[in-house]
Amino acid sequence: MQPCTHRDALIYSIMKRNALIVVIAALWTTLAAAQGEYIDDLGRSIVLQSPAQRIVSLAPSITETLFAVGAGGQVVGVTDYCDYPPEARDKQSIGGMIGPSVEMIISLEPDLIIVTPEGNAQESFRQIRDIGVPVFVTNPRSLEGIYKSIHDLGQLAGRTDEAAAVISTMRAAEDSLKLMTGVKVSILLIISVQPLIVAGTGTFLAEMIELGGGENVAAKSGLSYPTFSREQVVASDPAVIILTADIPGKREVLSLYPEWQQVAAFRTGRVHEMDPNLVSRPGPRAVKGAAKIRNLLFPRPD
DSSP: OOOOOHHHHHHHHHHHHHHHHHHHHHHHHHHHHHHOEEEOTTSOEEEOSSOOSSEEEOSHHHHHHHHHTTOGGGEEEEOTTOOSSGGGGGSEEOOOSSSOOHHHHHHTOOSEEEEOTTTSOHHHHHHHHTTSSOEEEOOOOSHHHHHHHHHHHHHHTTOHHHHHHHHHHHHHHHHHHHHOOOOOEEEEEEEETTTTEEOOSSSHHHHHHHHTTEEETTGGGOOSSOBOOHHHHHHHOOSEEEEOTTOOOHHHHHHHOGGGGGSHHHHTTOEEEOOHHHHHOOSTTHHHHHHHHHHHHSOOOO
């Protein structure tokens, strides 16, 4: 009899976990269908007599999720930043995530409004809540949280099976990444240059870095999105730097911080620009973002 290897144990653990998740998801579905009651990520209860048919989404990640589970046709309103999939741009805009037009939302006659505390201001939330339409709050802060959000939004829209399929595909991709081995590569993911903000720890983005095979040099800060000094970047000397969001490019960054030329990532040409939407939105493309990070850390030879 062959001894059990670490890889065998990991595969068995993944299979066991997935079987348990299927059972739990089935119980969630049965209970929700029986009660018509849904508990959001703030612990609030909302009741829908039937799946929502006119949904207003107040965040790009929410919009992506609704389209991913096949509920794009049920979305009647989105924010100015909801640009994926491309069909989302055809929906009526209700303004920005902060300070959306309450009047526009009312005019769309929604039967459900979905918000997130990560981007929607408290005052806007109070105004929207006072409309009298059910408001569901989703706040995924981890990959498991993203899976739960997809499950929740699928239930609210009557797309439970489609949501389960999306989650299954994502979990399979996540498990494939976990089975990949190799030495961790030190990495710094810069979210903003002015001020200098980086990805820290305790968020889904930190999980994506780890899943992609990176050793996050900013994790020691203990903060989710710490503000770094230019000297800290030099001292941490990451092998790879990923630039996102408002960052104009490598040359412009070096013009701001010329001393970064001595950082390993700049010396070896391993400074990469990445679509911020792949790493900043807690939605269906999160694991793809992790796979993209892995491809940057471990490029395949031509």
